[in-house]
Amino acid sequence: MxxxxxxxxxxxxxxxxxxxxxxxxxxxxxxxxxxxxxxxxxxxxxxxxxxxxxxHLSPAAMGHPVLAFVHIEVTQGHLDDVGDGLAAVPEIIEAFSITGGGDLMTRVAARDAGHLEDVVQTLIQLPGVVRTRTEVALRERVPYRVLPLVRSVGRAAAAG
Structure with missing residues (x-):
């Protein structure tokens, strides 16, 4: 079901x-x-x-218009510790364990490029962080949404 x-x-x-x-x-x-x-x-x-x-709140409207994705490589066995450390950084608005290049991916909201650099420096200093890679978002192309997915699930449930 x-x-x-x-x-x-x-x-x-x-x-x-x-x-x-x-x-x-x-x-x-x-x-x-x-x-x-x-x-x-x-x-x-x-x-x-x-x-x-x-x-749903807008970090940009709250003075944090810079959105970046910071990939974090973690020393083996320290994923939970780094995750706990990320939770203490207010500019981290999401963090995920991932596969591929890195162990964690975070979404960071910053006031400007200098502030983003300060946040990244904070992340680098967390015990267990080996290195970071930062990608700055230029423009949101598809905002967070689930309505199309809900509609698709509903159609599939009605048909099935």
Whole structure:
């Protein structure tokens, strides 16, 4: 069984398209009971499909317009330690363990090029970091989104 069925996909689509709508209004639009909707929402949260409901914030609008991806090579056996160290750096807005060139990839928001260099120097000094490689993003081409994926999953669930 798929984690998201066709009704779940409709619910998720509404949440993404109309994030400030009430649960009562979602139920009305979907033509289902409020209790049914709430049970679905609770399950989707419990299953980790819905991971939050807060606002999406723009680092650029908060004075950090420089976006960079910093790849970090880590001494074997120190991945968790470096991950803990990254969590203490406020400019790190995401970090992932990866395959390929490096062990970790971070997304960094900085005020300007000098600030980015300061952040990278902080990362280099973390115990267990061997080297870093930085790539500066020039322009966002596809913003973070999941709505097309939700729609695709919903179509597949309805068809299958």
């Amino acid at each position: 798929t984690a998201v069925d066709a009704l779940d996909a409709r619910i998720l689509t509404l949440l993404l398209e109309r994030p400030r709508t009430s649960v009562r209004e979602y139920a009305r639009i979907l033509g289902i009971a409020r209790g049914t909707l709430q049970a679905r929402l609770d399950r989707l949260e419990r299953d980790g499909v819905i991971t939050g409901s807060g606002p």
